[in-house]
Amino acid sequence: MTKPLIEVKHLKKYYETGHGKNHVLKAVDDVSFHVNKGEIFGIVGESGCGKSTMGKSLIRLIEPTAGEVWLEGEDIAQLPAKQMRQKRQDMQIVFQDPFASLNPRMKVFNIIEEPLINFNTGTKQSRKERVYEVAKQVGLTEKQLERYPHEFSGGQRQRIGIARALVSNPKLIIADEPVSALDVSIQSQVLNIMKDLNERFDLTFIFISHDLNVVHHFCDRIGVMYLGKLVEVADKHELFTNPKHPYTQALLSALPKSHPNESKQRTILHGDVPSPTNPPSGCTFHTRCPNVMAICKTHSPQLQMHEPEHQVSCLLYEEEVVVHK
Template sequence: MNPNLEDQTNSPEVLLEINKLKKYFPVKGGVLQRTIGHVKAVDEVTFSVYKGETLGIVGESGSGKSTLGRTILRLLDPTDGQIVFKDSDISTIGNRKMRRFRKEMQMIFQDPFASLNPRMSVGEIIEEPMIIQRNLSKKERKEKVVDLLEKVGMSEDTRQKYPHEFSGGQRQRIGIARALTMNPELIIADEPVSALDVSVQSQVLNLMADLQDEFQLTYLFIAHDLSVVKHFSDRVGVMYLGKMAELGPKSVLYQNPLHPYTRALLSSVPVPDMDRKRDKITLYGELPSPSNPPTGCPFHTRCSEVHKRCKEEVPQFIEQEKGHYVACHLYTREDHF
């Protein structure tokens, strides 16, 4: 983790900038299968990722976290908005131009078994990106594969085996090694430990932290476990129904959450101190469908502090204090209530 990001005393270098990013999926209907609507999976999301930091993204299932990560990497083409990586707008460039950026942007997937080709050996899986992207001899590629396996705590003989011969934690280590093959600057980790046993989760997180220091990596860490995000991240963004509800340094956001949704999420986190009581905030109703989101604030159908303006007007994502942003009418300067 980057110590300069918690207090924001320095001006860290921006590695990735997301500006009003949208990803809509068409909904087809009728005999002619015409577009009759859209699933707004990511809807006008704006934030920056600083070089060397870990930015955690949290939210309920269906909030758009994974779609956001895949869209940033251009695994999905954005509907609108900007993705600026190292001062280059990669939002609309073709696959040929995008190829050079893929070396510097990699992903660790949630399911380590599904993301590894069962017909390829571990050595072949890690070596494949080097064959495509780097001009290395067979000997150099083999040495690189062995080195990466050792970096993630796997032995050299792992190279000859296949993914089904390993446990979930070991497969995720292999996935991490593959992500490091091209020496990337940015890694998007899509719930990398959610499919693992609790005892293994800490080992993988500690490995990722060590690799971040060694390789000067920047992480966009997507998760639903708020305790894991607090332990691993420098800053935290909270998503709800495709939009960013709140974003700030983890110490500020966990101690002083502003958005009612953030407060509800944090109230559900177990507290290890039995003598410490926490008032749990219950969210009533279901998460609305992203194909038919509510008017106004997307959270107003479940919010206990809803006002008329919340139902009619989408709140702006504004900075309330240094580095702490929130999209909520409770904190706008004009009094419309």
């Protein structure tokens, strides 16, 4: 069995709301999953479900409240700041807004080179060669490296962001909605660049998105988040053909038909997503669930293996509940 590159155990990120320690916003609430080397693991869910907070907590751009993050057998959540700083060579992030994440006063060459200088990597000449190498890999020319970020389109800026993440030769890249701000035609170009990097260098991605079509095209496995929790994790083909959780079923039913003659039944979720500062008791999805049972209001389900490589957090699939429902 392949040992995971990264293993996340009971990760939590809580924010105090200013109304005392008993009032907290549970942005990420007891999330556990693993990602194998060379895998593209997708995280999908509605806006505000905690996807981006979880991604930033993994590499401690945001300090997690609790939990473990094991990268190649080392719990990076417990590393002192100095050691964690060096460890970030192995973990990089591509942000959602390519313009806001680039220094407008720096030329593209210096933006891409900066991580190498930050980690004291190589000589001036070797850094120059490395910058040219990664620029070519993402489709940038040497001439373009002498320009400033404002001289580029959104898709080109995202290529710069990918090159900056790639230059330190990381083992893991967290892509936080990297194509959501781009036109559809440009999205495919950026996705193809990242897919090529994954295949050529066995590079591991955690890909965060709210677009189901994008994660279906790009990812190997997918985790579905709702209100700070993972409610389902499965291979992408399994998830799209055999969704188990009512929330996943509702998300997939909202996708457009692939053919005019396709018959499709839409699952409508009523009500808004509850506030993470005051989540419902029991299963947090029970206020919107079309299959809600009385026990859902008092018992909180756990993410469990239902079928081989298919995890679901729903009381409908817990045997002791099904027997007595």
